[in-house]
Amino acid sequence: MAFGWTDEHQKGWDSLKLGELQPARVIADFGTSLKLALPEIITAELSGKLAHYSTRDETPKVGDWVAVRVLDNSAVVESVVLRSNEIARKVAGKRALKQIFAANVDIAFVLLALDNDFSIERLKRFLFQLSVHAIETVIILNKADKTDDLQSYIDQLESFDLPIVITTAIDDSSVDSITTFIKPGRTAILLGSSGVGKSTLTNKLLGRQAQATKAVRLSDSTGKHTTVHRELFMLPGGGILIDTPGIRELQLWGTEDDLDANFDDITLLARTCKYANCRHADEKGCAIHKALANGLLDKVHYANYLKMKSEVSRLTIKNTERIRQQNGRKQTHNADKNYRFSDKEETL
Numbered sequence: 001m002a003f004g005w006t007d008e009h010q011k012g013w014d015s016l017k018l019g020e021l022q023p024a025r026v027i028a029d030f031g032t033s034l035k036l037a038l039p040e041i042i043t044a045e046l047s048g049k050l051a052h053y054s055t056r057d058e059t060p061k062v063g064d065w066v067a068v069r070v071l072d073n074s075a076v077v078e079s080v081v082l083r084s085n086e087i088a089r090k091v092a093g094k095r096a097l098k099q100i101f102a103a104n105v106d107i108a109f110v111l112l113a114l115d116n117d118f119s120i121e122r123l124k125r126f127l128f129q130l131s132v133h134a135i136e137t138v139i140i141l142n143k144a145d146k147t148d149d150l151q152s153y154i155d156q157l158e159s160f161d162l163p164i165v166i167t168t169a170i171d172d173s174s175v176d177s178i179t180t181f182i183k184p185g186r187t188a189i190l191l192g193s194s195g196v197g198k199s200t201l202t203n204k205l206l207g208r209q210a211q212a213t214k215a216v217r218l219s220d221s222t223g224k225h226t227t228v229h230r231e232l233f234m235l236p237g238g239g240i241l242i243d244t245p246g247i248r249e250l251q252l253w254g255t256e257d258d259l260d261a262n263f264d265d266i267t268l269l270a271r272t273c274k275y276a277n278c279r280h281a282d283e284k285g286c287a288i289h290k291a292l293a294n295g296l297l298d299k300v301h302y303a304n305y306l307k308m309k310s311e312v313s314r315l316t317i318k319n320t321e322r323i324r325q326q327n328g329r330k331q332t333h334n335a336d337k338n339y340r341f342s343d344k345e346e347t348l
Contacts, residue, residue: 003027003037003232004104004185004240009065012082021067021078026060027232034060034077036068037232044068044075056097061086062230062242063103063187085133087189090251096318098253101230102189102242107136107181109165111192111201114153115146121304125250126191127160128262128308132254138163138181142197145170167201175204184238194246202243207236252311259312263305269297 003025013023024042028035034044045051050059058080060066065082068075083103091097110126112118123139130137139157144150145168157164163181167174178201182188190198233241252259260267266288270278274285282289291297 002039002234002238004187005065006185009082016067016081018067018081021069023081024066024068024077025232026062026064026066029060029062029230034066035231036066036075036077038068038070042070042075044077047076047078050077050079057100061100061103062232063105063189065104085135087129087133087135087191088253089129089247090253090315092249092251096315096322101244104187105135105189105242106186107138107188109138109140109178109181109188109190111140111142111190111196111198112153113143113146113192113196114141114150115143117193117196118153120156122193122250123157123160124262124304125252125308128252128254128259129250131262132258138165138178140165140167140178140201142167142201144168167197172204175201178205179235179237179239182235182237182239182241185240187232187240187242189242189244191244192246196246198243198246202233202241205235205241206233252308252315254312254315256309256312256316259305259309266297266302266305 005023005025009023022038024036024038024044026034027037027041032045034046036042036044046059060077060080064080066077067079067081068077085103085105086100087102087105087108088098088100091099108126108130110123110130112123118141127137139160139162141150141153141157141164144166147153150166154164165174165177167178190201192198230242230244233243235241269287269291270280272287273280273283274287275283278286278288280286280288288297288302292299292302
């Protein structure tokens with residue numbers, strides 16, 4: 001089967017013993033319906049159980065493998081199977097809810113456009129989310145023709161120790177550099193803010209006009225969303241590509257341990273502080289404070305870490321409270337059921 005199905009997937013599928021159900025991959029999510037690859041392309045609806053009794057994490061996302069029941073004139077998705085990883089963020093607003101926007105991804109390309117979109121802080125947020133599931137990452141510096149000092153941008157990315165690909169809207173030769181990372185059967189995803197050129201790059205990789213593109217405003221070098229939903233495409237060389245709408249705000253989803261692993265230079269330095277409970281303020285023997293003072297630890301880098309740590313810490317508190325409330329409601333519901341059952345037994 002195409003679309004990334006492997007012998008390992010087949011073994012996992014066989015172990016599930018799902019009878020007449022068939023494996024299919026979600027290639028587009030339109031809300032009320034899904035486009036699936038069997039490998040022939042079909043449209044399917046969610047089963048009642050998935051649609052009404054599943055959490056948002058359990059419903060199919062683009063890239064998911066699902067178990068589908070194919071009928072004469074329709075198809076129904078019964079369950080999500082074989083999810084090896086996911087890319088997620090916290091939903092916008094105050095609610096502590098996770099939004100998964102792609103699953104089963106092998107490699108991610110994070111696009112930074114060099115027309116006022118370049119942001120190290122935003123890049124670090126993407127890298128954090130990808131690091132949670134150890135997804136291989138490549139940085140793409142797009143619209144390189146918009147700057148006269150390309151090397152200065154490259155220098156700022158040196159510490160990340162990640163592959164960097166330079167692309168422009170007028171040069172197609174860089175497409176070959178990208179496709180070398182997307183081997184047959186591997187699934188890649190394009191990530192970035194709105195207007196960085198994901199749709200244009202998708203069209204180049206596909207060799208056809210699959211995604212709509214719009215002109216960028218000259219006033220602020222930004223564009224409107226051209227991709228309105230996530231969609232998975234087969235590339236000419238056998239690789240798989242997921243294009244996504246631009247992400248205006250990437251609110252973090254993960255744990256403090258995930259963050260500390262992502263900022264291991266700071267966590268390793270903190271372990272050398274004189275006191276184990278050091279607050280890294282003005283305590284004597286604070287390795288962090290000393291490194292900031294002598295320039296060994298970049299102040300902007302550390303400030304970004306503190307900002308993200310505060311965000312993840314608040315998320316942990318909200319998640320803990322949400323789970324506590326859910327468990328409380330379940331216990332109340334079960335106690336009420338038991339009470340009504342006992343009362344009925346006594347009246348018989």
